Amino acid sequence: MQSNEFEDLKNNPQFMLELGQKEEAAVKAKDIVGMYEVLDTAVMLDLSAERLDRIYTEILQTVFDRLADKLTKEQFFDINDQRDLYTMRGIYEHGIERYSDNDFKGAKEIFLILHHTANDETLSKAMMPHIAAAASQMKFDDFIDELVDVENPNDSETYGFFLTNFKPSVEGFMKEKAEALESALKELETLKSEK
Structure with a gap:
């Protein structure tokens, strides 16, 4: 994708709404893959540092919950x-x-x-x-x-x-x-x- 295509997506209210909904659904479901897809998209779109930090914090919380679960089960x-x-x-x-x-x-x-x-x-x-x-x-x-x-x-x-x-x-x-x-x-x- 060209940088102007990213800019078009960033300025597309429908796309941004869908990205927000995808983020909300992934966080709610503790869907690590979905959260990373949102984060990777947000990075490409050069979204605000606050938004990136918020998504990354959710990712880390989910990751370490899953790690604790694996360690407890010795998996x-x-x-x-x-x-x-x-x-x-x-x-x-x-x-x-x-x-x-x-x-x-x-x-x-x-x-x-x-x-x-x-x-x-x-x-x-x-x-x-x-x-x-x-x-x-x-x-x-x-x-x-x-x-x-x-x-x-x-x-x-x-x-x-x-x-x-x-x-x-x-x-x-x-x-x-x-x-x-x-x-x-x-x-x-x-x-x-x-x-």
């Missing part, structure tokens, strides 16, 4: 289930947000949760460099510049929301940070045994 997220995929997207985005705000401990814990709850080897494995980087307090920008293969992102429908492709330098980094990673994984084991 994994199934990446092939759209609701689970979008729930993991929400958890991951929150982890990235924390990481970029230099909340290394919070980010590490969120990446550990994803590593543990994702019933998917690619995603679970991709969390390891995230955990090691946050645990060793590597700045987010350095993590992206030094480790993430931004030239070859994983654009698949399944993994497009996550950083899963890394540069060859990640191997040396993981060896160098093995102690920090092991310590973080032990924290997870401790938490699991306390349940």
